[in-house]
Amino acid sequence: AVKEKNKNGFEFYTPEINKSLHRKMTIEKQLRMALENNEFKLNFQPQLNLRSKEISGVEALIRWNNNELGNVTPGEFISLAEETNLILPIGKWILREACLQNKKWQEQGLPPLKIAVNISMKQFNEHNFIESVSQILNETKLDPKYLELEITEGIAIMDHTFTIEKLHELKNLGVKISIDDFGTGYSSFGYLQKYPINILKIDKSFITGISNNKENAAIVKCILSLAQHLFLDVVAEGVETKADLDFLLQTTCKYAQGYYIGHPMSADTFERKFLSMK
Ligand code: C2E
Ligand code: MG
Ligand code: MG
Ligand code: MG
Numbered sequence: 483a484v485k486e487k488n489k490n491g492f493e494f495y496t497p498e499i500n501k502s503l504h505r506k507m508t509i510e511k512q513l514r515m516a517l518e519n520n521e522f523k524l525n526f527q528p529q530l531n532l533r534s535k536e537i538s539g540v541e542a543l544i545r546w547n548n549n550e551l552g553n554v555t556p557g558e559f560i561s562l563a564e565e566t567n568l569i570l571p572i573g574k575w576i577l578r579e580a581c582l583q584n585k586k587w588q589e590q591g592l593p594p595l596k597i598a599v600n601i602s603m604k605q606f607n608e609h610n611f612i613e614s615v616s617q618i619l620n621e622t623k624l625d626p627k628y629l630e631l632e633i634t635e636g637i638a639i640m641d642h643t644f645t646i647e648k649l650h651e652l653k654n655l656g657v658k659i660s661i662d663d664f665g666t667g668y669s670s671f672g673y674l675q676k677y678p679i680n681i682l683k684i685d686k687s688f689i690t691g692i693s694n695n696k697e698n699a700a701i702v703k704c705i706l707s708l709a710q711h712l713f714l715d716v717v718a719e720g721v722e723t724k725a726d727l728d729f730l731l732q733t734t735c736k737y738a739q740g741y742y743i744g745h746p747m748s749a750d751t752f753e754r755k756f757l758s759m760k
Contacts, residue, residue: 505551506562508550508551509551509554509558509559509562510562510566512548512550512551513559513562513563513566513568514566514568516546516548516572517568517571517572517575521546521547521548522544522545522546522572522575522576523544523545523547523748524542524543524544524545524576524579524580524583524749525542525543525544525545525746525747525748526540526541526542526543526583526597526746526747526748526749526752527540527541527543527739527744527745527746527747528540528739528743528744528752528756529541529596529598529717529737529738529739529743530737530738530739530743531736531737532730532731532735532736532737532738533736536593537595537756538595538596538737539595539596539597539598539630539737540584540595540596540597540598540752541597541598541599541600541632541739541746542576542579542580542583542597542598542599542600543556543600543746544556544560544572544576545746546559560602563602564602564603564604567604569602569604569605570604570605570608573601573602573604573605574605574614574618576599576600577599577614577615577618578618578621578622580597580599580629581597581618581619581622581624581629582622582624583597583749584597584624584628584629585622585623585624587753588624588628590753592753594625594628595628596627596628596629596630596658597628597629597630598630598631598632598660599629599630599631599632600632600662601631601632601633601637603633603634603636603637606633606637606648607637611648612648612651612652612655615631615652615655615657616655619655619657625656626655626656626657627656627657627658629657629658630657630658630659630660630680630681631652631657631658631659631660632660632661632662632683633659633660633661633662634661634662634663634667635661635663635664635666635667636667645677646676646677649677649678649679650678652678653678658680658681659677659678659679659680659681660679660680660681660682660683660717661679661681661682661683662683663683663685663719664682664683664684664685664705665684665685665687665688665701665705666685666687671708674708674712674714675712679714680714680715681714681715681716681717682705682709682714682715682716682717683716683717683718683719683739684702684705684716684717684718684719684735685719685720686719686720686740687720688701688702688705688720689702689718689719689720689721689726689730689740690720690721690722690723690726690740691722691723691726692725692726692729692730693725693726693728693729694725699729702718702733702735703733706733706734706735709734710734715736715737716734716735716736716737717735717736717737717738717739718730718735718737718738718739718740719739719740720739720740721738721739721740721741721742721743722740722741722742723742724742726740726742727742727743744756
């Protein structure tokens with residue numbers, strides 16, 4: 483029972499609703515101070531190049547640990563950060579931190595990796611988004627070709643002319659653009675050929691368990707064929723088992739990401755696990 487009515491017809495909130503409302507309010511309150519209190523960090527999840535069999539990139543994923551709330555997942559706080567516009571300063575911090583870390587790895591002499599950063603719709607639509615990306619690249623001295631911005635189909639589909647313009651400006655900066663969670667959003671493929679996009683990230687719901695799921699296998703093969711004709715690279719998300727990986731190895735899919743390859747991990751753990759092997 484979510485919202486219930488008593489016999490007089492008045493609505494009242496059940497204890498569970500009260501609790502989740504309270505948590506939401508606490509999250510919002512704590513979120514306002516989290517950045518200045520240094521409560522965020524980035525984790526990095528490796529991406530495997532299925533042809534060279536090498537780790538060729540990472541996705542940066544935000545983590546939040548708060549004294550009062552403990553660990554709060556992005557699923558719990560990103561949408562709230564968007565509603566409150568706090569995603570703007572937080573998003574800038576994420577982008578800078580990701581570029582800094584990637585530059586640091588390169589300066590340590592490690593093989594260059596591409597770093598993928600999730601960009602929220604609010605952040606993308608901010609009037610000075612291009613300037614802040616450009617400024618962060620200058621500041622951190624990261625070569626733009628090692629930065630990939632993940633946007634969602636929701637952004638891509640907006641038929642504002644400024645969306646296309648913005649994507650072209652990003653392309654001119656030299657950064658890569660990927661469509662995250664591909665296949666879960668809109669069924670219009672028109673934007674794929676109109677927009678300067680480089681990569682499709684197939685949503686994990688199509689990939690996890692793919693070797694036992696004929697329908698998902700058909701969908702993924704279709705996406706791979708589409709991508710090939712449009713000269714787009716493909717990352718498969720949600721590779722959880724050897725069977726998932728083996729399936730993808732027999733296709734044209736170029737990159738894979740998922741728990742079987744590696745969980746999101748701290749920068750230190752990532753260095754130890756993946757980069758010391760080289
Ligand atoms: P996403 O961008 O699609 O990121 C992938 C999510 O799938 C991550 O969850 C990751 O931990 C999880 N994942 C990776 N491999 C597997 C797997 O094999 N199986 C399963 N079941 N899951 C896997 P996470 O970190 O909880 O993030 C959830 C979502 O929150 C992200 O989805 C993204 O939309 C958003 N998010 C996370 N970090 C950021 C960020 O820094 N900025 C923004 N704007 N959004 C973020
Ligand atoms: Mg992502
Ligand atoms: Mg995402
Ligand atoms: Mg995704």
